[in-house]
Amino acid sequence: MAQGPRIRRRESDTVGRWPESLPPLLRRIYAGRGATSLEQAQPKLAQLLPPETLGGLAEATALLADAIAAQRHIVVVGDFDCDGATACAVGVRGLRMLGATRVTPAVPNRMVHGYGLSPALVGELAALEPDLLVTVDHGIACHAGIAAAKALGWKVLVTDHHLPGEVLPPADAIVNPNLRGDAFPSKMLAGVGVMFYVLLALRKQLREQGALAQGEPDLSMLLDLVAVGTIADLVPLDVNNRALVGAGLRRLRAGQGCAGLRALIEVSGREAARLTAADIGFAIGPRLNAAGRLEDMAIGIECLLSDDATQAYELAQILNGINAERRGVQQQMVDEAEAAIERLESAGNQQTPIALCLFDAEWHPGVVGLVASKVKEKLHRPVIAFAPSEPGGSSLRGSARSIPGFHIRDALANVDVAYPGLMGKFGGHAMAAGLSLEAREFARFQAAFLEQVEAMMDPAMLHAELLSDGELSAEEFVAANAEALRSGGPWGQGYGEPLFDGVFEVIDWRVVGERHLKLSLRVQGRREPLNAIHFGGWREQEPESRLRLAYRLVPDDYRGGAAIQLIVEHREAAVRVDGDT
Numbered sequence: 115m116a117q118g119p120r121i122r123r124r125e126s127d128t129v130g131r132w133p134e135s136l137p138p139l140l141r142r143i144y145a146g147r148g149a150t151s152l153e154q155a156q157p158k159l160a161q162l163l164p165p166e167t168l169g170g171l172a173e174a175t176a177l178l179a180d181a182i183a184a185q186r187h188i189v190v191v192g193d194f195d196c197d198g199a200t201a202c203a204v205g206v207r208g209l210r211m212l213g214a215t216r217v218t219p220a221v222p223n224r225m226v227h228g229y230g231l232s233p234a235l236v237g238e239l240a241a242l243e244p245d246l247l248v249t250v251d252h253g254i255a256c257h258a259g260i261a262a263a264k265a266l267g268w269k270v271l272v273t274d275h276h277l278p279g280e281v282l283p284p285a286d287a288i289v290n291p292n293l294r295g296d297a298f299p300s301k302m303l304a305g306v307g308v309m310f311y312v313l314l315a316l317r318k319q320l321r322e323q324g325a326l327a328q329g330e331p332d333l334s335m336l337l338d339l340v341a342v343g344t345i346a347d348l349v350p351l352d353v354n355n356r357a358l359v360g361a362g363l364r365r366l367r368a369g370q371g372c373a374g375l376r377a378l379i380e381v382s383g384r385e386a387a388r389l390t391a392a393d394i395g396f397a398i399g400p401r402l403n404a405a406g407r408l409e410d411m412a413i414g415i416e417c418l419l420s421d422d423a424t425q426a427y428e429l430a431q432i433l434n435g436i437n438a439e440r441r442g443v444q445q446q447m448v449d450e451a452e453a454a455i456e457r458l459e460s461a462g463n464q465q466t467p468i469a470l471c472l473f474d475a476e477w478h479p480g481v482v483g484l485v486a487s488k489v490k491e492k493l494h495r496p497v498i499a500f501a502p503s504e505p506g507g508s509s510l511r512g513s514a515r516s517i518p519g520f521h522i523r524d525a526l527a528n529v530d531v532a533y534p535g536l537m538g539k540f541g542g543h544a545m546a547a548g549l550s551l552e553a554r555e556f557a558r559f560q561a562a563f564l565e566q567v568e569a570m571m572d573p574a575m576l577h578a579e580l581l582s583d584g585e586l587s588a589e590e591f592v593a594a595n596a597e598a599l600r601s602g603g604p605w606g607q608g609y610g611e612p613l614f615d616g617v618f619e620v621i622d623w624r625v626v627g628e629r630h631l632k633l634s635l636r637v638q639g640r641r642e643p644l645n646a647i648h649f650g651g652w653r654e655q656e657p658e659s660r661l662r663l664a665y666r667l668v669p670d671d672y673r674g675g676a677a678i679q680l681i682v683e684h685r686e687a688a689v690r691v692d693g694d695t
Contacts, residue, residue: 119494119578119684121615121664126583137598139590143612144602146583156602157357159334168308169296171315173287177246177271178316179323182214186245191231192221192415193251193305194406196399200343201250201273201306203372203418204336208313211331212320218242219419221411224480225504229539229548231259236266244268251275251305251343254290255541257283273308275349276541277523292543300354302608306343307358310336337362338371339418341604345391346399348545350608359604363389374417377430378402388671391604392611401430404437407480440481447477447485451499455489468576469496469567471560473510477501483513483546490515494578496522496567498549500556509538510556514547519575520567523547528566529559536562580664580684582615588639593676596669615664617688618644625652633657635680645670648682660688 130150132141144155153161165171181188188209192202202219209217220239222228227235230252236259239247246269249256253272260270260283272285277292289312291298303311313333320326341362344355351359365371366379366389375398379386382397405414413436417429451472470489477485482499490497498514516522523542526549530537536559538550551559586595605611621643622634631651635644646665664684670677 118686119580119664121580121582121662121684123582123584123615137595139586139595140598140602143583143599147609154353156360157353159357159361161353162357163299163354165311165315165318168289168291168298168311168315169293170287170289171312174271174273174289174312175316175319177269177287178209178214178248178312179319179325181246181269182209182212182320183325185215187216187218187243188214188246188248189218189220189239189242189244190248190250191235191239191252192219192411193230194221194224194411195251196346196402196414197305197343198251199402199406199411199414199418200339200346201304201309202415203374204306204313204339204343205248205250205273205309206419207339207372208309208333208336211333211335212313212316213325213328218244219412219415221406221415223410223412224406228503228550231256231263233258233262235259236262239263240266246271249273250309253283253285254278254288255283255539257281260285273305273312275303275305275308275543277543279541300352302350302352302355304344304347304349304355306340306347307349307355310340310358334361335365335370338365338375341366341391342375342394342398342402345394345604345606346403348395348607351391351604351606352608356604356609359391359606363391363604372418373420373423373426374430377417377423377426378433380427381430381434385671388600390600391606395606400440401433401437404440405433407484408440408443408478409436440484443478444481444484444488447474447481447499448488450474450477451485451489452492455493466493466495467564468571469498469564471498471500471512471556471563473500473556475502479503479511482511483515483548486513486515490517494576496520496525498563500551502553503550508553510551510553512549512551514542514549516545516547517575517578518545520544520571525563525566525570528570529562532566533558533562580613580615581610582664583612584614585616586614586667588637591637591640591644591667591678593669593678596667596678599667600669611666613664613666613683615662617660617662618646620657620659620661623657628652631657631682633682635661635663644678644680646680646682648685651682651685657685658687661685662688 124146126142126146149155190202190205192198206217206219222235248271250273254274254276263270270285272288274290291301341359378398384393402414405411420426479501482501486497486499496516498512500510500512503509503511514522521544526540540549599612618635624632626632629650631648633646665680665682670679
């Protein structure tokens with residue numbers, strides 16, 4: 115099995131332009147992430163990159179403005195993940211705000227249409243008689259579907275953020291910050307962020323044309339959806355994305371989110387006023403994603419588009435139930451995957467392969483991405499999990515997840531160059547990708563993929579690291595710091611939530627919920643014990659009496675008041691040195 119992660123401390127220099135009111139601990143945290151001022155650490159909407167620098171917007175806004183003026187039918191085609199669902203909702207809501215009178219959402223069903231704008235989906239959309247299709251969070255790889263739409267006389271606008279192939283699809287306009295030569299300074303926008311930028315540019319064009327008869331709409335009302343899609347898609351939270359997400363979080367915390375998101379917050383047991391990016395990533399996003407994985411993402415999009423609180427809550431409850439089913443399916447598949455890995459490693463005492471391709475004929479194609487992610491986290495290896503595209507079918511759908519530093523989409527592109535025709539479609543980005551494959555080619559693909567990983571992988575990447583913000587002194591374990599850390603984000607991909615490390619004495623412990631370890635800890639210099647919990651940390655044996663922990667400091671909302679708690683991310687036996695008592 116892969117070794118446990120190594121804890122490496124960030125270098126932090128608190129020199130910078132910081133307001134006196136900013137807690138010293140936050141100065142240290144921000145500096146460790148490269149910020150030298152509060153404007154960099156907590157950017158506002160005024161600091162957003164201007165839309166004019168994003169390529170393709172002139173063509174895109176001309177298409178949309180013309181369709182709005184002529185009252186043409188615009189169909190916004192989403193994708194069946196959280197980014198795609200929120201992008202679809204942003205597109206529909208935003209176009210209506212800007213004067214479009216005929217806007218319809220649409221989304222493929224994973225089991226019926228496959229990924230994205232496929233010819234099968236185009237055939238079904240023909241009944242709607244669209245004039246203009248707008249793809250969100252997909253389209254850059256949908257050559258056949260776009261060609262089918264064009265053959266029917268429809269205009270097509272592609273908005274996407276995934277990496278393009280060598281040849282672009284035959285759309286009328288494409289907006290994607292990752293197109294070759296695009297001057298947009300940030301390549302990190304999620305699909306929902308790209309659609310939001312299209313709306314910003316469209317509003318400007320309509321303003322200049324004098325076409326905003328009802329006054330200029332406040333597009334910031336859509337930022338709750340932009341925040342959820344951006345966080346759920348795990349794109350890096352650079353300065354631009356932090357400005358978008360931070361504004362969206364402020365709306366959600368103020369109770370100003372759309373009815374669907376307010377309902378999802380409620381059914382997930384979260385409190386809107388204290389909502390964090392982690393709550394979105396672990397509670398809101400999965401409930402939306404579950405619809406696209408097991409059922410039909412149309413339910414999720416309907417929830418996000420509803421302005422009726424009662425209807426939105428009913429839809430959120432349906433999504434909550436689907437998510438519970440998803441968790442059960444996922445756990446069974448992960449257990450099966452781990453059992454297969456153990457059998458592989460026990461055969462001749464083999465080492466864990468440098469990368470893994472996993473397949474089971476009974477797996478659900480909507481959950482393989484979660485399986486790949488869970489196994490990747492445990493083994494710190496690139497992982498591709500496959501399932502039949504449909505029950506009993508001869509084609510497979512694969513979902514790939516990677517580790518920092520290894521570009522999984524480039525690896526698939528190299529396989530495609532070395533073995534043309536081996537894969538069907540593929541696409542994605544550095545950390546996640548997807549592909550299709552004939553079942554009979556699984557073994558050949560597995561060998562080809564491992565060959566490319568061996569050629570591309572720096573062995574140093576295989577050693578997992580936890581980046582720590584260092585130790586906390588005994589005086590820093592206080593509620594004020596815990597609250598400051600919670601509200602000091604947004605934290606997320608590429609802008610990690612504050613993590614600390616240190617040595618603690620275990621004075622008591624117990625198992626809760628069968629798999630979690632509750633700890634009472636003592637740290638040098640502090641009289642009162644510290645409460646801690648290590649989710650999934652029960653290892654069927656008593657923990658060591660001295661532990662080195664990597665942990666997060668959070669308010670203990672359950673106990674309230676000034677109570678704090680440590681959330682343990684990693685633990686290992688502490689090495690005793692001379693002078694320890």
